[in-house]
Amino acid sequence: xxxxxxxxxVRVRPFSxxxxxxxxxxxxxxxxxxxTIYDPRNQGHEKTFNFDLAYWSxxxxxxxxxxxxxxxxxxxxxxxxxxxxxxxxEGVLKSAWQGYNATLLAYGQTGAGKSYSMIGYGANRxxxxxxxxxxxxxxxxxxxxxxxxxxxxxxxEIYNEQVIxxxxxxxxxxxxxxxxxxxxxxxxxGLKLVPCESYAQIERLMExxxxxxxxxxxxxxxxSSRSHVVITIHFKQIFLEEDLTKQSSIxxxxxxxxxxxxxxxxxxxxxxxxxxVNLSLTTLGNVISALAEAAMGKKTVYIPYRxxxxxxxxxxxLGGNSKTIMVAAISPADICYEETLSTLRYxxxxxxxxxxxxxxxTPTQ
Ligand code: ADP
Ligand code: MG
Numbered sequence: 001x002x003x004x005x006x007x008x009x010v011r012v013r014p015f016s017x018x019x020x021x022x023x024x025x026x027x028x029x030x031x032x033x034x035x036t037i038y039d040p041r042n043q044g045h046e047k048t049f050n051f052d053l054a055y056w057s058x059x060x061x062x063x064x065x066x067x068x069x070x071x072x073x074x075x076x077x078x079x080x081x082x083x084x085x086x087x088x089x090e091g092v093l094k095s096a097w098q099g100y101n102a103t104l105l106a107y108g109q110t111g112a113g114k115s116y117s118m119i120g121y122g123a124n125r126x127x128x129x130x131x132x133x134x135x136x137x138x139x140x141x142x143x144x145x146x147x148x149x150x151x152x153x154x155x156x157e158i159y160n161e162q163v164i165x166x167x168x169x170x171x172x173x174x175x176x177x178x179x180x181x182x183x184x185x186x187x188x189x190g191l192k193l194v195p196c197e198s199y200a201q202i203e204r205l206m207e208x209x210x211x212x213x214x215x216x217x218x219x220x221x222x223x224s225s226r227s228h229v230v231i232t233i234h235f236k237q238i239f240l241e242e243d244l245t246k247q248s249s250i251x252x253x254x255x256x257x258x259x260x261x262x263x264x265x266x267x268x269x270x271x272x273x274x275x276x277v278n279l280s281l282t283t284l285g286n287v288i289s290a291l292a293e294a295a296m297g298k299k300t301v302y303i304p305y306r307x308x309x310x311x312x313x314x315x316x317x318l319g320g321n322s323k324t325i326m327v328a329a330i331s332p333a334d335i336c337y338e339e340t341l342s343t344l345r346y347x348x349x350x351x352x353x354x355x356x357x358x359x360x361x362t363p364t365q
Pocket of ligand 1: 011012013016069108109111112113114115116257329
């Protein structure tokens with residue numbers, strides 16, 4: 001067993017149209033892996049955080065002919081999708097090949113760039129599609145006849161504490177049930193696991209899932225969402241001559257917006273939405289805090305995994321059998337100062353969590 005802390009990366013995006021129109025100032029600076037945030041109402045007040053990685057994606061890019069955002073030239077600091085994949089995605093793939101579980105979580109306020117980093121838009125593909133593509137490329141390259149490979153894909157959404165299968169068109173009333181057994185821990189009963197043979201297949205499934213995803217636009221941006229999306233890739237290597245199977249679960253999680261939800265909606269539905277999304281995110285925060293305390297040596301800390309659907313499903317990723325990475329997505333703008341500071345504080349706590357990943361190797365059944 002090796003004990004690893006959760007690895008945390010922070011990424012700052014360009015100004016949005018809305019921020020430009022509001023005449024926003026940038027309150028973030030990055031220097032190596034240090035990220036500093038300046039209080040716009042209190043000159044001289046700043047706070048510096050030291051994360052494992054810091055991505056400056058605020059300026060210094062151009063669009064190429066396909067619409068891909070790339071660094072605008074030599075000396076440009078812009079961290080593009082390729083760079084982020086290289087640092088984070090390749091590690092996930094390496095873990096998967098070794099038989100470790102891996103989890104990648106994107107946290108941050110709505111509109112801060114979670115989906116951009118994880119899934120991406122158009123030519124600017126995010127970490128998840130590139131991971132899937134590289135996985136199949138590596139499988140194809142491996143000429144090893146004595147190893148059989150199996151990949152399955154699933155995609156679900158947690159909305160209002162209900163689990164919705166994003167690969168099924170017909171929604172099950174009340175959502176799918178989360179159950180628990182000795183072998184697997186918590187799992188979603190009846191979730192569609194699609195065996196995949198190629199990246200193209202996964203790409204289609206993912207497009208379908210993104211279409212089905214429930215979105216409720218907020219005032220922040222039209223594509224924002226109050227739901228959590230969990231994509232899981234099960235990767236199995238069966239060593240035919242050795243009676244050995246290695247398996248890895250790769251969890252890729254695009255969390256709901258972290259902004260404090262105002263309980264302003266007059267309709268009951270809206271109200272419930274707000275409170276329940278908060279339940280999963282609040283519980284995630286509580287679990288992270290408890291784990292951070294536990295890691296600092298406070299004994300007998302109770303970890304409230306069972307309090308929400310999200311934390312049940314993420315249990316292995318949080319203090320358990322997984323190599324876990326969190327990407328904190330932030331806005332550069334002064335008008336988002338409070339939310340950004342709260343995201344950075346959250347990420348700082350997550351960094352303290354210690355996981356114990358083991359190689360999942362068993363005799364072939
Ligand atoms: P979230 O999923 O956190 O709500 P999005 O990923 O949808 O936010 O990002 C909001 C907007 O900002 C999108 O239009 C997206 O294209 C843009 N954006 C986010 N991150 C970046 C980035 N690193 N570089 C360029 N544009 C970005
Ligand atoms: Mg999003």
